[in-house]
Amino acid sequence: MKARPVRLVMLGPPGAGKGTQGERLARDRGVPRIATGDILREAVRTGSALGQLAGRVIETGQLVSDEVVIDIVRERLAREDARGGFVLDGFPRTLVQADALDALVGGARLVVIDIEVPEPTLIQRLALRRICSRCGRTAPADAGRCPFCGGDLVQRRDDDVAVVRERLQVYARDTRVIVEFYRRRPTFRSVDGDQTPDAVAADIAAAVASAEGEWR
Ligand code: AMP
Helix, strand or coil: CCCCCCEEEEECCCCCCHHHHHHHHHHHHCCCEEEHHHHHHHHHHHCCHHHHHHHHHHHCCCCCCHHHHHHHHHHHHCCHHHCCCEEEECCCCCHHHHHHHHHHHCCCCCEEEEEECCHHHHHHHHHHEEEECCCCCEEEHHHCECCCCCCEEECCHHHCHHHHHHHHHHHHHHHHHHHHHHHCCCCEEEEECCCCHHHHHHHHHHHHHHHHHHHC
16 A cells, blocks of 8 residues: 655754654655755765865855755755655755745645754764765664665764764754744644654654644
């Protein structure tokens, strides 16, 4: 049986588990996970014009301009595979982006899941996080090699502790306001991300089901 489509936004600070949980959810629901950070890192890796523009911004923990990321998301949402739904991870990050997303989906309902994790846990998690230099997926530092493709694991340059502090400040300054922007909507849900990945996934599944119940 084909799962029902879902248009989902994952919110939460860096290290909250948006990627891990977003990937699970996207797989379960048969929709693409669209992560602006992944798209930008891939552009940096291939050295495209977008990558040259974004590389330095990412390394310093700042935000790429609204204009650039909104263009990326507009183009990505227009593709065939996103018609039946999507999981957005890392977008929107500013109020301008949140407004742009509403316009892009043309009034379709968004389920918004905010993953809450205390800051000391985020800092600890990001210090131990590695990504695969080949496929770009996230893995724990003690995994040795990429569990998906066997590639070498490396630390993201922006997971360096000094950059992490900057990213958390940018989150507090620019992004946390969008939690308030969405909180008033009936399809907003907040979950405790300071649990095992399986427990968080179970809470998210229940939160999504309850949010979807709002327009049944
Ligand atoms: P992430 O993988 O989501 O942590 O994103 C890594 C970096 O990419 C961020 O620190 C930003 O520099 C950039 N980035 C990703 N998504 C956005 C966005 N929606 N707006 C602005 N910059 C972004």
